[in-house]
Amino acid sequence: MTETRTLRADAARNRRELLRAAADEFRERGPDASIESIARRAGIGKGTVFRHFAxxxxxxxxxxxxxxxxxxxxxxxxxxxxxxxxxxxxxxxxxxxxxxxxxxxxxxxxxxxxxxxxxxxxxxxxxxxxxxxxxxxxxxxxxxxxxxxxxxxxxxxxxxxxxxxxxxxxxxxxxxxxxxxxxxxxxxxxxxxxxxxxxxxxxx
Amino acid sequence: MTETRTLRADAARNRRELLRAAADEFRERGPDASIESIARRAGIGKGTVFRHFAxxxxxxxxxxxxxxxxxxxxxxxxxxxxxxxxxxxxxxxxxxxxxxxxxxxxxxxxxxxxxxxxxxxxxxxxxxxxxxxxxxxxxxxxxxxxxxxxxxxxxxxxxxxxxxxxxxxxxxxxxxxxxxxxxxxxxxxxxxxxxxxxxxxxxx
DNA sequence: CCATAACCGGACCGAGCGGTCCGCTTACTG
DNA sequence: CAGTAAGCGGACCGCTCGGTCCGGTTATGG
Known part of the structure; x- marks a missing residue:
């Protein structure tokens, strides 16, 4: 919400994949699921997670x-x-x-x-x-x-x-x-x- | 249970206090309550916790x-x-x-x-x-x-x-x-x- | 096709955790 | 009352985590 204009195509795809992976990880491993495991599951790097979410x-x-x-x-x-x-x-x-x-x-x-x-x-x-x-x-x-x-x-x-x-x-x-x-x-x-x-x- | 014979008096007191403090900490902070905070609350050192429980x-x-x-x-x-x-x-x-x-x-x-x-x-x-x-x-x-x-x-x-x-x-x-x-x-x-x-x- | 800005991701950092260790203290016993 | 074993606790270790950073990469406008 209140997104910056025109997210680049790959960035948008990564964001979607990231949300999906995070939901799965939280469901399976609970609140302590690590950012690293989420990133790995989404097929992206850890740094990219923090680019999308503070x-x-x-x-x-x-x-x-x-x-x-x-x-x-x-x-x-x-x-x-x-x-x-x-x-x-x-x-x-x-x-x-x-x-x-x-x-x-x-x-x-x-x-x-x-x-x-x-x-x-x-x-x-x-x-x-x-x-x-x-x-x-x-x-x-x-x-x-x-x-x-x-x-x-x-x-x-x-x-x-x-x-x-x-x-x-x-x-x-x-x-x-x-x-x-x-x-x-x-x-x-x-x-x-x-x-x-x-x-x-x-x-x- | 299956305790070694004749727990020393101070050890028994510490064990009781430890269980009480741990219960309180887990209730207030959840499963992530740290051993250190539990020990501090019980008025004992961290090492003593591991003496009582593996x-x-x-x-x-x-x-x-x-x-x-x-x-x-x-x-x-x-x-x-x-x-x-x-x-x-x-x-x-x-x-x-x-x-x-x-x-x-x-x-x-x-x-x-x-x-x-x-x-x-x-x-x-x-x-x-x-x-x-x-x-x-x-x-x-x-x-x-x-x-x-x-x-x-x-x-x-x-x-x-x-x-x-x-x-x-x-x-x-x-x-x-x-x-x-x-x-x-x-x-x-x-x-x-x-x-x-x-x-x-x-x-x- | 090139310039550039946005994006990516892995190396890196400091904090806090569970668990270990060992020199010091203290309660039992003969 | 003295000897001693049990108990104590804080310094320390290794690990994992959230979060940062920057050199390389890729999409996009002129």
Missing amino acids: SKDHLMAAIVTDRLEDLGGLAESLAGAPDAGAALADFLAASAERQQEQSMAFLAAADPAVLREAGVEEVRERMFQAVYALVDRARGQGAIRADVTGPDVVLLMCAPTHVAEPLAKASPDLWRRYLAIILDGLRPDGARNLPHPAPPAPLP | SKDHLMAAIVTDRLEDLGGLAESLAGAPDAGAALADFLAASAERQQEQSMAFLAAADPAVLREAGVEEVRERMFQAVYALVDRARGQGAIRADVTGPDVVLLMCAPTHVAEPLAKASPDLWRRYLAIILDGLRPDGARNLPHPAPPAPLP
Whole structure:
């Protein structure tokens, strides 16, 4: 974003390959994947990485921004669906499916100041707002409990994948099982007991 | 475990302090907490750490073994409770509460061979079996769905804390909210749709 | 086709890590 | 109370990492 004019052809190709390689390395080796291994995987030199991104954290921010924009766009495209409950379930399924292959967990290791500087917060906030809208419509249609809030669902988004993570390789579809359990827990029917207040509106 | 006879008094005190300091550091700084910072926090030198534990991974294994034994003992003590559904809920609440202050996430960074050598697997397996027993009794009493397995519940154990983690500091009791939602999802009443098979029996 | 600026990449640097070593200190024992 | 082995801890080592730099290379405009 806010790129300098007319990136040279080979530079553009290297940048694309670099982002792809970095995403793969972070997924396989976690936040500690080395810049050198990423560069090797992309078929470029270490110096070229720092030509494209000021630091490792900036590289992480770029990857995560792409994914948040993708998710936000998906949520927005579901905004007008007639069955809001199904739309919400579809969104959560798509979100979990993406996390299966592209975790964002490595983000925790990055410097928050860099994330802010790279504009991650704005993109994330936009995605959150789109999810909140889905939740509000689903609640309005009685598809989920009256006391379930938008932030609740955002917090629960990562849960199915996280639960199934220890067996993700052996049963790559297992997250569906736990998404189904969680969706059941959100349904309005049945005797329930939800203690404690909803989370504060903005996630930090 | 299998300690040499009669640890000297100061050595025993240092070992206790070391374990406490290491747990705190891992919680605050994650798996990358340095041995040096742990030693400083415990008021001892770096060399003393390696006198007590052969490597950083062995230190992690010792911490995690303590906690697994604690959890396993709790599950076993609940084995005979008359209301098996309530016993299971109590256990999951206690488990989440412990995780709130003593995460085991850093375990992922340790060498599996060392964990095996330190006997973590046996302790974990014993804890799992105790949980499976709780689940079986709860299912037998109709407190949870018939198609929910022991491994399901083990996988779900960490979920409430993980969901609430982004707000753990601001709302330290928030995990209760998500434990309640998940327990609702496990209840037998209502129309449900659980696709996909149960996970394979042993967790790797 | 040439000039030039943008780009590339590997050699290099300093920091911080896990782990080792050994001279000094301190708690037990006869 | 003295001898001694166990315990201690900080200096030190080798390694890997993120990040810098500059000589060589390649795309592009006149």
